[in-house]
Amino acid sequence: MTNLNFTDFNLEPLVLQAITELGFEEATPIQSKSIPFALEGRDLIGQAQTGTGKTAAFGIPLISKISKTDDKIRALIMAPTRELAIQVAEEIEKLTRFKGLRSLPIYGGQDIVRQIRALKRKPQIIIGTPGRLLDHINRKTIKLDDVQTVVLDEADEMLDMGFMEDIQSILKQVPDDRQTMLFSATMPPNIQKLAQQFLTNPEHVSVIPKQVSAPLIDQAYIEVPERQKFEALSRLLDMESPELAIVFGRTKRRVDELAEALQKRGYSADGLHGDLSQNQRDTVMRKFRDGSIDVLVATDVAARGLDVSGVTHVVNFDLPQDPESYVHRIGRTGRAGKEGAAWSFVTPREIDHLHFIERVTRHRIPRKPLPTMAEAVEGKQRVTAERLLEIVQSGELNEYKGIAIQMLEQYDSVQLLSAALKLLTGDKKDAQVDLTPEDPIRAKRRRPDVRSGGRKPSGYSGNRNSGGGGGYNRDRNSSGGGRGGYNRDRNSSGGSGSREGGYNRDRKPRPSNNEGRRPARDNSFE
Numbered sequence: 443m444t445n446l447n448f449t450d451f452n453l454e455p456l457v458l459q460a461i462t463e464l465g466f467e468e469a470t471p472i473q474s475k476s477i478p479f480a481l482e483g484r485d486l487i488g489q490a491q492t493g494t495g496k497t498a499a500f501g502i503p504l505i506s507k508i509s510k511t512d513d514k515i516r517a518l519i520m521a522p523t524r525e526l527a528i529q530v531a532e533e534i535e536k537l538t539r540f541k542g543l544r545s546l547p548i549y550g551g552q553d554i555v556r557q558i559r560a561l562k563r564k565p566q567i568i569i570g571t572p573g574r575l576l577d578h579i580n581r582k583t584i585k586l587d588d589v590q591t592v593v594l595d596e597a598d599e600m601l602d603m604g605f606m607e608d609i610q611s612i613l614k615q616v617p618d619d620r621q622t623m624l625f626s627a628t629m630p631p632n633i634q635k636l637a638q639q640f641l642t643n644p645e646h647v648s649v650i651p652k653q654v655s656a657p658l659i660d661q662a663y664i665e666v667p668e669r670q671k672f673e674a675l676s677r678l679l680d681m682e683s684p685e686l687a688i689v690f691g692r693t694k695r696r697v698d699e700l701a702e703a704l705q706k707r708g709y710s711a712d713g714l715h716g717d718l719s720q721n722q723r724d725t726v727m728r729k730f731r732d733g734s735i736d737v738l739v740a741t742d743v744a745a746r747g748l749d750v751s752g753v754t755h756v757v758n759f760d761l762p763q764d765p766e767s768y769v770h771r772i773g774r775t776g777r778a779g780k781e782g783a784a785w786s787f788v789t790p791r792e793i794d795h796l797h798f799i800e801r802v803t804r805h806r807i808p809r810k811p812l813p814t815m816a817e818a819v820e821g822k823q824r825v826t827a828e829r830l831l832e833i834v835q836s837g838e839l840n841e842y843k844g845i846a847i848q849m850l851e852q853y854d855s856v857q858l859l860s861a862a863l864k865l866l867t868g869d870k871k872d873a874q875v876d877l878t879p880e881d882p883i884r885a886k887r888r889r890p891d892v893r894s895g896g897r898k899p900s901g902y903s904g905n906r907n908s909g910g911g912g913g914y915n916r917d918r919n920s921s922g923g924g925r926g927g928y929n930r931d932r933n934s935s936g937g938s939g940s941r942e943g944g945y946n947r948d949r950k951p952r953p954s955n956n957e958g959r960r961p962a963r964d965n966s967f968e
């Protein structure tokens with residue numbers, strides 16, 4: 443089907459105005475398909491590739507049903523991580539800007555007394571992580587008797603994190619005649635269990651072409667021994683000079699060590715994982731969103747749902763265990779019609795696991811050679827030259843011209859310019875870096891299907907853009923600079939302030955097929 447315009451949905455003018463303000467010109471395929479059903483009140487299972495606007499697909503209908511004068515909690519959105527809850531709350535906030543609804547994020551690690559105070563302002567929409575929501579329900583500071591709409595964003599991840607019981611307990615508090623919607627880019631078969639329990643006659647809305655991962659992501663892998671991964675990463679970052687990059691590591695220790703090593707080598711990097719205080723997590727995310735750091739090193743805490751504009755590269759420093767995680771990690775780039783690159787480091791013993799990921803995601807990942815030292819140097823020089831030319835074009839150089847003329851009288855111009863480039867490029871610091879080696883991930887045997895309905899794999903789809911997945915209108919207003927391609931004004935609204943507290947809910951550890959030697963997955967997302 444062709445994409446619809448937002449005016450086709452018969453939305454209130456104040457909601458339409460907010461959509462226009464966000465710069466959305468037409469609905470994406472998942473929005474075109476799910477908004478009409480959702481407005482009718484139908485239960486929904488929505489699946490579409492990463493970065494294709496699922497948040498607004500549930501957000502727009504949900505806010506359309508709530509009245510400004512209401513003072514009850516009418517909608518509950520659950521998300522697996524704190525950062526995602528905050529981000530979804532921000533998008534809802536933007537969508538309700540003109541309508542004037544009240545929404546509130548509720549998540550662990552934030553001062554509960556402050557949350558209780560904020561709840562007194564009678565929000566109609568709550569966006570929360572399951573553990574903290576349950577905490578409020580038990581304290582009777584949140585009552586869900588009047589909820590009309592429930593959304594489980596990243597439903598499969600919440601199951602995987604062991605939230606099933608919490609979700610059950612929470613949903614017991616919500617009236618049975620509510621509308622329930624599940625959304626994710628991946629729907630492994632076990633999602634059916636959740637759907638059967640919590641949804642009534644759901645409409646399956648899926649926008650999935652042959653490959654599960656987003657089509658605008660250029661995927662590649664580099665075969666590299668464990669001990670050479672760091673050198674490979676440095677070279678890759680130098681060669682590609684990402685605008686913003688997310689580097690995924692398997693464990694918290696890995697993330698800490700890697701972030702520190704990158705800093706030592708002069709990269710502007712910081713780490714994010716579930717053992718940091720909420721204050722630290724907020725600070726890192728804020729810095730990454732505003733570009734004051736350009737490499738975010740993270741565990742899978744950052745794999746789901748996070749939408750940071752300008753992420754041009756994702757690097758799997760360590761391969762993820764699950765194909766779903768691969769799809770979500772790489773989906774942090776190539777969003778909203780933009781292109782992105784995803785590189786995965788694969789140790790020789792992990793090649794089988796990579797093939798498993800390829801089979802499940804139905805996408806052949808081409809191998810690329812390790813960038814050479816020369817390519818890395820050339821990449822850095824190119825970026826420096828580009829920066830220099832930008833300054834030349836800006837034309838504001840008068841105060842330097844006197845000294846330039848003086849220098850040119852004494853030295854050769856090529857020599858002078860080379861020296862300037864050298865200075866700007868900065869010498870790479872050769873600081874010694876020792877990372878604790880990680881064990882290789884072993885190939886897992888499992889039914890190769892991350893989609894709902896259990897369709898059989900139909901072979902590889904090596905063809906990018908097959909099926910036309912994302913569906914953003916990328917041709918309009920291309921922004922000359924090479925990055926744009928779709929029109930929207932991205933004002934990241936800075937996030938909520940930092941709070942202290944250390945509520946970390948323990949997730950149930952997932953079964954490991956690595957004889958328990960694999961360090962636990964980051965189990966404190968919430």
Ligand SMILES: Nc1ncnc2c1ncn2[C@@H]1O[C@H](COP(=O)(O)OP(=O)(O)OP(=O)(O)O)[C@@H](O)[C@H]1O
Nearest residue numbers: 466468469470492493494495496497627747749778
């Ligand atoms: N109709 C639209 N036109 C242009 N941009 C849009 C539209 N709808 C959503 N967006 C923007 O696209 C980006 C990605 O949206 P969103 O985060 O909802 O994706 P998602 O499908 O939930 O991805 P993920 O699976 O990673 O969670 C956001 O910046 C969002 O504001």
Ligand SMILES: [Mg+2]
Nearest residue numbers: 496497595747
């Ligand atoms: Mg999302």
